Amino acid sequence: MKLSKTLALFSALLLGATSLATLPSLAAEHDGEQLYPLFSYRTGPYAPSGIPQWGGIRDYFNYINEVKGGVDGVKIFVQECETAYTVERAFECYERFKNGYAGAPVAALFTTSSGFDAAVSEKARADKLPVVSVAGGREDAVDGNVFPYQFPLLFDYWTESSIVIDYIAKQVGGYDKLKGLKIATVYHDSGYGRDTIEPLAILSKKYGFEDIQIPVPHPGEQQQAQWQQIKEAGADWVFFRAWGVMTPVGIKTAARVGFPADHIIGDIWSGSEEDVKPAGAAATNYLAVSVYSPGVDFKISQELKKDIIDPGKSDLKDTSKFGSVYYNAGLVTAIIYVETLRTGHKKFGNRPLTPAEGEWALEHLDITAQRIEEIGATGLLSPLKVTAADHEGSPAAKIQQWDGKAWHPLTDWLNGDRALFHDAIFAKAAAYAKEKNLPPRDATN
Amino acid sequence: MLFFLNVLTSGLLAGLMYAMVAIGFVLIYKASGVFNFAQGSMVLFAALTFVTLNEHGLPFWAAFPLTIVVMIAGAVLIERLVLRPLVNRNPNTLFMATLGLSFVIEGLAQLLLGTDVHQLDLGIDDIPVSVLGLQISAFDLFASAIAVALVAVLAVLFSKTRMGISLRAVADDTLAAQSIGIRLPRIWRIVWSVSGFVALVAGLLWGARQGVQFSLSLVVLKAMPVLIIGGFSSIPGAIVGGLLVGATENLADIYIGPLVQGSVSTWFAYILAVGFLLIRPAGLFGESAIERV
Numbered sequence: 001m002k003l004s005k006t007l008a009l010f011s012a013l014l015l016g017a018t019s020l021a022t023l024p025s026l027a028a029e030h031d032g033e034q035l036y037p038l039f040s041y042r043t044g045p046y047a048p049s050g051i052p053q054w055g056g057i058r059d060y061f062n063y064i065n066e067v068k069g070g071v072d073g074v075k076i077f078v079q080e081c082e083t084a085y086t087v088e089r090a091f092e093c094y095e096r097f098k099n100g101y102a103g104a105p106v107a108a109l110f111t112t113s114s115g116f117d118a119a120v121s122e123k124a125r126a127d128k129l130p131v132v133s134v135a136g137g138r139e140d141a142v143d144g145n146v147f148p149y150q151f152p153l154l155f156d157y158w159t160e161s162s163i164v165i166d167y168i169a170k171q172v173g174g175y176d177k178l179k180g181l182k183i184a185t186v187y188h189d190s191g192y193g194r195d196t197i198e199p200l201a202i203l204s205k206k207y208g209f210e211d212i213q214i215p216v217p218h219p220g221e222q223q224q225a226q227w228q229q230i231k232e233a234g235a236d237w238v239f240f241r242a243w244g245v246m247t248p249v250g251i252k253t254a255a256r257v258g259f260p261a262d263h264i265i266g267d268i269w270s271g272s273e274e275d276v277k278p279a280g281a282a283a284t285n286y287l288a289v290s291v292y293s294p295g296v297d298f299k300i301s302q303e304l305k306k307d308i309i310d311p312g313k314s315d316l317k318d319t320s321k322f323g324s325v326y327y328n329a330g331l332v333t334a335i336i337y338v339e340t341l342r343t344g345h346k347k348f349g350n351r352p353l354t355p356a357e358g359e360w361a362l363e364h365l366d367i368t369a370q371r372i373e374e375i376g377a378t379g380l381l382s383p384l385k386v387t388a389a390d391h392e393g394s395p396a397a398k399i400q401q402w403d404g405k406a407w408h409p410l411t412d413w414l415n416g417d418r419a420l421f422h423d424a425i426f427a428k429a430a431a432y433a434k435e436k437n438l439p440p441r442d443a444t445n
Numbered sequence: 446m447l448f449f450l451n452v453l454t455s456g457l458l459a460g461l462m463y464a465m466v467a468i469g470f471v472l473i474y475k476a477s478g479v480f481n482f483a484q485g486s487m488v489l490f491a492a493l494t495f496v497t498l499n500e501h502g503l504p505f506w507a508a509f510p511l512t513i514v515v516m517i518a519g520a521v522l523i524e525r526l527v528l529r530p531l532v533n534r535n536p537n538t539l540f541m542a543t544l545g546l547s548f549v550i551e552g553l554a555q556l557l558l559g560t561d562v563h564q565l566d567l568g569i570d571d572i573p574v575s576v577l578g579l580q581i582s583a584f585d586l587f588a589s590a591i592a593v594a595l596v597a598v599l600a601v602l603f604s605k606t607r608m609g610i611s612l613r614a615v616a617d618d619t620l621a622a623q624s625i626g627i628r629l630p631r632i633w634r635i636v637w638s639v640s641g642f643v644a645l646v647a648g649l650l651w652g653a654r655q656g657v658q659f660s661l662s663l664v665v666l667k668a669m670p671v672l673i674i675g676g677f678s679s680i681p682g683a684i685v686g687g688l689l690v691g692a693t694e695n696l697a698d699i700y701i702g703p704l705v706q707g708s709v710s711t712w713f714a715y716i717l718a719v720g721f722l723l724i725r726p727a728g729l730f731g732e733s734a735i736e737r738v
Contacts, residue, residue, distance in 0.1 A: 043552075045659040047560035189708040217698075217708035219663055221655050224455040225695040225710070232448050245660040248562075252654065256571050256582045274562045278656020282571070318561070 028103045033077040034341060034352040035104035036061065037097035039112045044084035045219070046244060048274045049326050050112070051316075054080070056330020058315035059308045060300075064338055067307050071341045072350040077104045083113065090116035091123075098127055107358030108132050108151075108340065110333060114192045124149045130359045134333045135268060135291050139195060142392040143429035144363065145441050151362050151391045153336060154384060155268065155291045157192075157241075158199040158425065159395040162416035163289060164239050164265050165203050167399050179208035184235035186226055186250060188243045189215035192269075196241060199421055206420070220246025227253045235259075241267040247275035248283070255282035262287060268397065272325035276402045284404040291397045292332055292380075294407050296323035299376030300331070325407065332381050339367050339375075363388040382413045451579055452695050458585035460671075460691020461592040462654075465647040467668040467675065467683040468595065469640045474677045475603075475616045476636040477528075479539040485665030486550035487641055491516055492648030493558040496565050496657045505567075509645075516641030519550075524634045532629065533619075551662060563657040567649060588650045592684070595646060599680055602639075612636060616678065666711075670718035676731020685729055690714045 038057060041050040061076045070076065079101055081093035090113060100106050108130040111117045117133045121141075124131040130149050133141075137152030168183065169175045185200055187193035197213055204211035212233055214226050220242060227250070230238060238259065242250055247270040254264055262285040266275070271288025279286075296305065301323055308314050309322050321327050344353045344361030353361060365386040372378050382396035396413040432438075466488060473481040494515050498508040527542050571584040603609035614622040615632050623629055648657070651664055667690070675686025694710035702709045721728060 042560070043555055045663065047555065048562045048658060051560060215702065215708040217711040219660050221651070221660065221664060222459055222667070222694075222710070224459055225452055225698040228448070228452055228455065229699055245655050245658060249655045252571055256573055256584075257580065258573060278562050278564045278658070280564055280566060318559075 030077045030101070031103035032352065033075045033104040034071070035097065035100050035106045036076050036078045036337065037093065037101075037106060037109060038078050038080045039083050039090050039093050039116070040080050041083050041085040041112070043082065044086075046085040049244075049269075049272065050085070052321040052324050052326035053112075053330035053333070055314060055316040055321060056327040056332075057334045058330075059304055059313075060331050060334035060338070062313060062315070063304055063308050066313075067303075071338050072345045074341065074345070074350060074352055076338075076341075077102075083116070085113055085115075087113070087115045087119050091119070094120060094123070098129055105352050105354055107344065107353035107355060108337075108362060110134065110337060111137075114190075118191060121147075121150060127355075128359075129355045130362055132336075132362065134336060135329075136192075140425055140429040140432060142390060143426055144387070144389045144391045146429040146433045146438060147391065148441055149359065151386070153362075153386065153391070153393055154332075154382075155395045155397060156392060157195040157267075158421045159416040159418050160268065160289055160397065161196045161199040161203060161239070162418070162420060163397050163399075163414045165200075165207065165209075166414060166416060167265065167287075167411070168237050169207070175207055181209040181237070182212060182233060182235045183209050183237045183239065184212035184214055184230050184233065185239045185241060186214045186216060186223075186230065187241040188220060188246055189217050190243075192243065193241050196239070198424065200239075202420065202424065216242070216246055216250070218246075219244055221249055223250050223253045224256075227257045227259060230254075231257045231259060236263065238264045239267075240264050240270055242270040242275075243267075246270075248278035251276065251279040251286055252282045261285045262401070265289065265399070268292070271400060271407070273407070274324075274326070281404065283402050286402045287410070288400055288402070288407075289397045290325070290400040290407070290409065292325050292329040293398065293400075293409060294323060294325045294328055298378070298380045300335075300380065301328075301376075303376060304331075328380060332377075335375060335377055335381060336365075336367070336384065339371070340365055362386060363391075365393070447578060449696075452699050453692055454579050454581060455585070456692035456695030457688050458581065458589055458691070459695065460687040460689065461589045461684070462585075462647075462650060462687075463664075463667045463671050463690055464675075464683045464687025465588075465592050465595070465643070465650060466664050467671040467687060468599070468680055469643040469647065470665075470668060470672055471678060471680055471683050472599075472636055472640045472643065476612050476632055477539065478536050478616070478619075479543065480677065481640070482540065482543040483547035483550055484640070484644065484668070485662040486547040486554070487516070487519075487644035488648040488651065488664060489659065489662040490519070490550050490554045490558075491641060491645035492565070492652040492657045492661055493554050493563075495645065495649060496563040496652065497558050499565075500563065512645055513642055516645060517638045520637035520641050521634055523637055524630055528633050528637075529630055547662075551659070555659070560659065563652075565649065565652040565657050567653045569653070571654070584653070591646060591650065595643065596680055596684055599639075603680075608635060667714070670714040672728070673718035674721045674728055676728030678732050679728070679730035682728055682730030690717065693717055 040054050061078055065075050083089040110132045114136055117137050132151040132153055134153050135155040139156055139158055141147040141150035141152045169178055200211050216223055216226055240250055264286055266288035268289050268291050271290055276283035309319055340361045343365050344357050348357050367384040369383050372381050384393040386393045396415050398409045399411045400407045400409050469484045495508050495512040498511055531539055531542055569584050569587045571582055573580040574583050611627050614627055651661055671686040671690050674689055675682030694714050697713040698710045
């Protein structure tokens, strides 16, 4: 017994010594590569929306590394860190990777949850690490003067509100017909859900429709009272800002009270296959705002199929998710990341970028229609131009409809009326800067 | 007035769905005095097992009993691996064990059955039917009928059968029950199996409503105030508690929510529960613990 204990101790010491001996080589193992910390959630209630996204991200990086030889020769080194969609675990991951890993620096952190995104804001400012929230993040962070390290790229919920109103206006015969219409917003009662209260009040004031706001408590598994309220109020349209289980329950409850699915317009996070399939027939004709077009017909999708999916190199265990809304969301994120690196390489050379260089690259990101065509992502990604003063770019989305089996786009890219909100958004950013006593930054270069 | 009645009725019917989950807790509490934190995970596991079997081609009549077998096997394993080593320990120890068990079951569910969201169609349309001018969901009526039938069966089981009387004896005084020859491990296996069956029924009803997915395990949050109000050891209490919670949270969302500009149903049910704790700590139908000192 004593001998075996001594042997076990000796083995443990030997293992420890071996590990220490390998540390220096680990530190430099990924020299010359660019670290992409992927804060995933493959477990927990939000895993169904996460897993296809990580598939899209990792498959594209795999394609870039293996088929294209890296981004201008620089390989992307993905380090995944499981958060289960919890803020505290995301912070652990942040601390682990903010200074890079195994010799690979981090140029920018692409976050994957709204809660962490809001919580990490001040920390990232102190660490001077750019934080990118694709189609999410706080609205006032578009002001690069106040939020130099935050990039709520591609889309925002204020623009989404105006796109929804624009679509409804087209359906009823013009903006002048909006007057007197009742438009209800059923929202997840959280920071994310409440984000559209203000823009809809502005839109309501401008166009004269009645703005009805109805909150649903998390997680939203019971919505009978809310939909009866909608029915009672005689709402004409519903803008449905749900998340997770709230979406199928809402769609089914709407059917139960007799509200037509083709007059419900879901938010971008209420418009995936996972959102509508559990609702069954009740979801037929349901509409949703779409930033991430589903499908496998895009040229880049076909290349991924040939080089990654068919040879069995995909991150997806279930390859039927290839081309789904969430898979393509991951694909879009990965494309934006790669194009950011390319932008930085033009200025700093073909080598891994530091956070400061990543910030510069993000502030000079310009993905034109021509570049999108070259990538093979026409129809998948809308043109995106970011500046030092405007950290969002040019938000655009389509309206899509579920036919019971698949999503179909009803419109081309819609841009909404972002200018309408400009003053309100930048006033919020200025108020934040004043409250935090932030020094002014000249973001014109 | 009609709107008020519609809101009230739908709340009452939703409350019966909450009661279905609460009954699973009551069963185990009655037999062992332990609050089974893993009940929500059992609901998830049962529904996921059923829907996976169903998607692999097994019809309802085959998938349902097969899932019951799986839940019984789970109950046997839980008794053997978790409960038996902890017999006669403090109830808090057993509670902590069930807390750990819930993570194990959730992990196993995701590992073995995946994380996908599944549609579950029980063949009952979730469409409104008009009853005395009220718009009531056909599915809610079906779920209510199931809940009432389940309570009736359990009431007979507890009051008329030898096994039920044994269960009650264990609940009243474990040591005394053991001294007269009642075998505690057997009782626990049975009660966890019945609880697994209730979890399956609740999981199917909730799964048909919201899809079978991980968040099914969160429905326990709705069962907590139901248990506090109805009493942890009473099946009729779970029903009455469910009705009270369902009705008040629906009405609160409509009539109080606008006053505070937010949804109130989640915390309102707990406020109600705290009120009951202050006035009637054992709940409406719970048995007050009397200890000689």
